[in-house]
Amino acid sequence: MNRAPYAADPAATRGREFSLGEGGSRGPRSEFQRDRDRIIHSMSFRRLRSKTQVFIAPEGDHYRTRLTHTLEVAQIGRVIARALGLDEDLTEALCLAHDLGHPPFGHAGESALEEAMARHGGFDHNAQSLRTVMRLECPYPGYDGLNLSWDMLEGMAKHNGPVLAPNWAMAELDDAYPLDLGNWPSLEAQVAAVADDIAYDNHDIDDGLRAGFLSLDDLMQVDFLADQWRAVERRFPNVPRDRQQRELIRDQIGLMVNDVIEHTREQVRGLESIEEVRSAGRQLAGFSGDLALQERGLKKFMYDKLYFHHDQIEAAERARDVVARLFAAYSQDAQLMPKEWIERLPDRDPGRSRVIADFIAGMSDRFAIEACAAIYGERPNGLSNV
Numbered sequence: 001m002n003r004a005p006y007a008a009d010p011a012a013t014r015g016r017e018f019s020l021g022e023g024g025s026r027g028p029r030s031e032f033q034r035d036r037d038r039i040i041h042s043m044s045f046r047r048l049r050s051k052t053q054v055f056i057a058p059e060g061d062h063y064r065t066r067l068t069h070t071l072e073v074a075q076i077g078r079v080i081a082r083a084l085g086l087d088e089d090l091t092e093a094l095c096l097a098h099d100l101g102h103p104p105f106g107h108a109g110e111s112a113l114e115e116a117m118a119r120h121g122g123f124d125h126n127a128q129s130l131r132t133v134m135r136l137e138c139p140y141p142g143y144d145g146l147n148l149s150w151d152m153l154e155g156m157a158k159h160n161g162p163v164l165a166p167n168w169a170m171a172e173l174d175d176a177y178p179l180d181l182g183n184w185p186s187l188e189a190q191v192a193a194v195a196d197d198i199a200y201d202n203h204d205i206d207d208g209l210r211a212g213f214l215s216l217d218d219l220m221q222v223d224f225l226a227d228q229w230r231a232v233e234r235r236f237p238n239v240p241r242d243r244q245q246r247e248l249i250r251d252q253i254g255l256m257v258n259d260v261i262e263h264t265r266e267q268v269r270g271l272e273s274i275e276e277v278r279s280a281g282r283q284l285a286g287f288s289g290d291l292a293l294q295e296r297g298l299k300k301f302m303y304d305k306l307y308f309h310h311d312q313i314e315a316a317e318r319a320r321d322v323v324a325r326l327f328a329a330y331s332q333d334a335q336l337m338p339k340e341w342i343e344r345l346p347d348r349d350p351g352r353s354r355v356i357a358d359f360i361a362g363m364s365d366r367f368a369i370e371a372c373a374a375i376y377g378e379r380p381n382g383l384s385n386v
Contacts, residue, residue: 002085003085003086003087004085004086004268005083005271005272005273005275006187006268006271006272006273006274006276007084007085007086007087007186007188007274008032008086008187008188008274009087009274009367010031010032010033010087010089010090010188011030011031012016012028013031013150013151013183014031014149014150014151015149015150016147016148016149016150017134017145017147017150017176017177018142018143018147019162019216020142020147030089031149031151031191032087032090032093032151032152033089034149034160035089035090035093035098035148035149035152036090036092036093036139036316037087038146038148039093039097039100039148039359040096040176041147042100042133042137042139043095043137043139044100044133044136044137044144045067045070045100045130045203046095046141047155047268047331047363047364048065048066048067048070048099048100048102048361049065049066049067049068049364050065050364050365050366050367051065051066051067051099051102051103051104051105051205051364051365052065052066052104052105052106052108052109052319052365053065053069053200053207054066054204054207054208054306054307055207055211056105056106056108056315056316056319056365057273058381061212063211064203064204064207065097066102066106066165068100068101068193069200069203070076070095070096070099070320071241072199072203073095073096073192073196073199074095074096074195074330075092075193076095076195076198076199076257077092077094077191077192077195078091078095078258079257079312080191080194080195080260080261080264080285080315081191082083082266083186083261084187084191084264084268084285086124086187086188086191090151090152090188090194091157091188091191091192092158093148093152094155094159094188094189094192095150095195097129097133097156097160097292098129098131098154098156098159098192098196098239099129099131100128100129101124101125101126101127101128101130101131101132101361102128102129102361103123103125103128103285103323103360103362103363104319104321104322104323104360104364104367104368105316105319105320105322105364105365105368105383106319106380107316107361108315108316108317108319108320108323109320109323109361109368110123110125112319112320112322112323112324113319113323113325113361114356115328116323116327116328116329116353116357117326117353117354118208118356119317119349119350119353120138120349120350120353120354120357121167121169121350122167122168123292123357123361124169125162125361126156126160126166126170127166127167127169127170127173128169128358128379129140129156130153130156130157130169130170130173131143131169131173131358132361132362133146133148133153133156134146134153134173134177135147135173136358138363145184150177151186151188153177153179153329154180154185154186154189155185155186155188155192156189156205156279157170157173157174157179157181158179158181158183158184158185158189159185159189159190159192159193160193161184161283162181162183162184162303163181163182164181164182164184166181168350168354169354172215179366180278180335183246183278183279184277184278184279184280184281184282185245185278186274186277186278187264187268187274187277187284187285190256190283190284190285190286190381191260191264194260194285194286195294195365198253198256198257198260200254201252201255201256201299201302202249202252202256203249204236204250204306205219205225205252205302206245206246208247208302208305208306209245209341212303213306213309213311213312214305214306216229216241216245218301218305218364219254221249221301222298222301223294224250224294224296224297224298224341225248225298227250228251228252228255229244231251231324232244232247232248232251235247237355255291256274256287256291256295256386259287259288260286260287261283261310262288263286263287263288263291263323264284264285264286267284267285268284268285272355274298275369278317279325281289297336315383318380318381319383321380322368322369322372322380322383323360323368325372325376326363326368326371326372326375327356327357327360328362329376330356330359331352331353331356331359334352334356336375337359337372341359369383
């Protein structure tokens, strides 16, 4: 692969927080390949298979989970990175790690933890992702965390742009290993962020149609989607409706990916180093102006029709209650937690509550439901919304 001059270079990484002390890399891998592999082999990554994407604790096998969403983000990210001459391994690693800090039940669980932690510094899933790979996931004997490269950690912290007001978790990590939070990140990180948008913008439509929360008539209210649908019907007039709908999703993804590639190429023309990317003072990888406007309209449609659907809201409230009850129970009686978590529990707040939040945030949906049932004597009902 021809590496663009503005791409991240694994041979020029700023290093890792801790000296590896293992006699060098195992196998013929670059530093960014090693980052990717550490993410894939982590327990936090495996737990994504049982964490909510759109639908809480779905009973059907065909709905996306946080893990399948993450893999789809990584696929889109690699396509864009390859077209732009970026480091595909770093891009993929950032895509694979971007949701590691999500608690059970998606945004409903995050909202419950935000409320529970309001007096103790708050909770943010992006900072929690960084905290997970730097302090909580500890498979190695010589240090805490996965000890990922600086470039990887920088991208995780800032994939949505500079962090000018970090919460306690990110500020604590930045103090220990400075990540230049005030600057823009690499293009690889910016691509990971837009790949996330492309994936959930379109795949959530697919799941919404499958679950019956969205209809084709609903989609036709969005000019952006209606135009694509009419093109699909012209190309495939005699195929079953479900296949036409899946073709619509593919067309949408293709349109967005091609737009990002073309627009980003224009934005980076003339740049000669990754430092110029970081000092550009603005986002360089993303949608063109017209498509960005259409994409915002699509997001509004999805919130109105799917994310804020009354069945979704009801299930989310039940999920919030599960997380809130777990936090209350562990706060009142820490002996309900596993021994290894009790041993790391500080005597007082805010540290005590932060460790309890760490424990809950790492739970899968299924584990949280089972833990709540074990503590309170009855299994929470009505959590599956499909």
